[in-house]
Amino acid sequence: SQTGRTQGGPGSGKGTQCERIVKDYGLTHLSSGDLLRSEVESGSARGKRLKDIMERGELVSLDIVLELIRDAMTNNASSRGFLIDGFPRELEQGVRFEKEVAPCQFVLFFDVSEAVMQQRLLKRGETSGRVDDNEATIKKRFHTFQELTKPVIEHYRQQSKVVQIDASGSVDAVFGQVKSALESRGL
Numbered sequence: 001s002q003t004g005r006t007q008g009g010p011g012s013g014k015g016t017q018c019e020r021i022v023k024d025y026g027l028t029h030l031s032s033g034d035l036l037r038s039e040v041e042s043g044s045a046r047g048k049r050l051k052d053i054m055e056r057g058e059l060v061s062l063d064i065v066l067e068l069i070r071d072a073m074t075n076n077a078s079s080r081g082f083l084i085d086g087f088p089r090e091l092e093q094g095v096r097f098e099k100e101v102a103p104c105q106f107v108l109f110f111d112v113s114e115a116v117m118q119q120r121l122l123k124r125g126e127t128s129g130r131v132d133d134n135e136a137t138i139k140k141r142f143h144t145f146q147e148l149t150k151p152v153i154e155h156y157r158q159q160s161k162v163v164q165i166d167a168s169g170s171v172d173a174v175f176g177q178v179k180s181a182l183e184s185r186g187l
């Protein structure tokens with residue numbers, strides 16, 4: 001089955017676009033961030049440690065995320081394809097995931113300025129209850145994205161797997177670009 005990825009900074013609109021994609025293309029959406037947040041909500045001791053890491057805008061260890069995604073894929077084994085959202089966050093994660101779980105066929109990269117991302121996240125923070133939608137953590141998330149995740153996008157760009165999307169417009173405008181990208185890949 002197909003496995004695509006979404007990439008982009010915090011608040012670039014990955015989750016929002018994934019919801020639209022899933023409706024039209026029948027792929028299974030797996031967000032590593034959402035999987036981590038449900039682990040936190042479970043109230044387990046591990047969840048508590050994860051919450052602290054996410055509150056600092058840092059990355060959760062590779063083994064935990066790998067296991068969560070692998071389990072979610074196993075639970076949806078009959079899917080026609082997976083859209084793995086916001087993952088891998090760093091190179092080593094990507095290399096191991098492709099070797100141990102599934103290769104990556106394409107990457108949708110949602111590109112938008114930090115100013116716009118910050119504005120979106122602060123607005124969401126008014127109601128989301130997310131521990132990381134505040135100015136201090138947003139700054140750290142931007143830093144983590146630049147330092148660790150940008151190189152992942154470059155890695156896939158060298159393999160001609162990246163479709164860069166201007167994610168500054170409306171949800172509909174961005175989805176228009178997503179559709180052309182997916183259709184050009186035969187989806």
Ligand code: UP5
Nearest residue numbers: 010011012013014015016032033059060086120124170171
């Ligand atoms: N919005 C969306 N699109 C819009 C548009 N075109 N115009 C106007 N508004 C738009 O959108 C964010 C907000 O913007 C929403 O309110 C939306 O309505 C609005 P969303 O679609 O949620 O953006 P997304 O890119 O998905 O942002 P997200 O909050 O998911 O950012 P992150 O990538 O930082 O969050 P994630 O959940 O992936 O990770 C959280 C933390 O978990 C990380 O910081 C890290 O600590 C940990 N983590 C790992 O360690 N490893 C992982 O693999 C994953 C996460």
Ligand code: MG
Nearest residue numbers: 014015033086
């Ligand atoms: Mg998201």
